[in-house]
Amino acid sequence: MDASVHDPSVIKVDGTFYVFGSHLAAAKSTDLMNWTKIADGVNAANPLFNNVVTSLADTFAWAQVTDLWAPDVVKLADGKFYHYYCACKGDSPRSALGLAVADKVEGPYVNKQILLKSGNWGGPGEDGVTIYDALTMPNVVDPNTFFDQQGKLWMIYGSYSGGIFILEMDTSTGLQKPGQGYGKHLIGGNHSRIEGAYVLYSPQSKYYYMFTSFGGLDANGAYNMRVSRSLNPDGPYLDAKGNDMANVKSNPALPLFDDATIAPFGQKIMGNHQFALAAGETGTPLGYVSPGHNSAYYEPSTGQYFLIFHTRFPGTGELHQIRVHEMFINADGWPVVAPFRYAPLSKNATTLSAEVTAADAAGTYKMINHGKDISTTIKASQEVVLAANGTVSGSASGTWKHDGSNKITISLGATGTFVGVLSRQWNTNASAFVVTWTAQSVDGVSIWGARTGN
Incomplete structure (x- = not known):
């Protein structure tokens, strides 16, 4: 069973995988193959909140839109689930990012407060002093909150505008630690089309991997997923040639959303593609259009890595669905993504060896x-x-x-x-x-x- 959840952010709870995405959509799966939608739509009936429209009224008032973009959910030490939500006006980086808390992963989530705002035109940004500048300051959307190996909590966030930033968070409250403003800049700026950051640690390679999507999300947007890595959760993140991602940003002298300046950087792991049907093969030829805005998951019990993302498809316009592919760490310490969507070898009628000689x-x-x-x-x-x-x-x-x-x-x-x-x-x-x-x-x-x- 396939489901449509844009910008799926994964969390595993008691053997079930949940993805939370834009427009307050969510789905769950026990096998990473079959997804059941459990929520969708920013409206009073959405079960994730007791009337999200009134609960997040201050967020919608600031963003001047009643909609939600890509969220993230993390479980903290108190056993509660912390839902980082965001709303964006859309045609500008006027956004608010906030936090809601629930006892159960499926909610209902109770609003705590707004954490960050952007797009305060003519007024100060999050440091309370510097006038907001969208070329160098973030659009406060697309949060991903993760623990590092020392137990510190971080939130990476941002889209287009001034780029992707990271903040250290309080492990007990889920709020950012004070005095950081927008935090530390990691990649992007000058309205470069970079968004959807997600960090995954590999116990195998000892690296933190920062996934991002370059390009635009729609079928004509050329979305593609890239990765860089660091030995530290807050960077610097480098590609295989040693380029610091903090220097990767569009050229302000070029027209808006200049892709050419950023395209050479990062490890591109997947973009638009389609396999031709070989002799004896049938059905719609497998392929993706604008795959991106991924999350990722490491399964400690098996040592497997999974890439979870949404994608559009050749010839079907803006229709999108969740896809999961297995990932591996290659000999150079970089994630490489399996060509087809995940299915375990145990599904085969006869026993298949995982070894390929x-x-x-x-x-x-x-x-x-x-x-x-x-x-x-x-x-x-x-x-x-x-x-x-x-x-x-x-x-x-x-x-x-x-x-x-x-x-x-x-x-x-x-x-x-x-x-x-x-x-x-x-x-x-x-x-x-x-x-x-x-x-x-x-x-x-x-x-x-x-x-x-x-």
């Missing part, structure tokens, strides 16, 4: 090259052959080698050297689990391969 990996694939651009172009798959002798031929040429433990390196000459992970993923067009790889270069380009035959 060198012999298993040799064969014909349809390959997606996600590139590094911010563009509405749908990247179509091309056929490549990974031969048993270690050569790559077809639409790309080079060499490949199996590095043991499901690791693979694919060298494609000037296109780059891609460090990746092999796995078996469910290809709905083939109605089968197939061998796949997902790999990434130091340039921040990701390639995917899905096995199509011998």
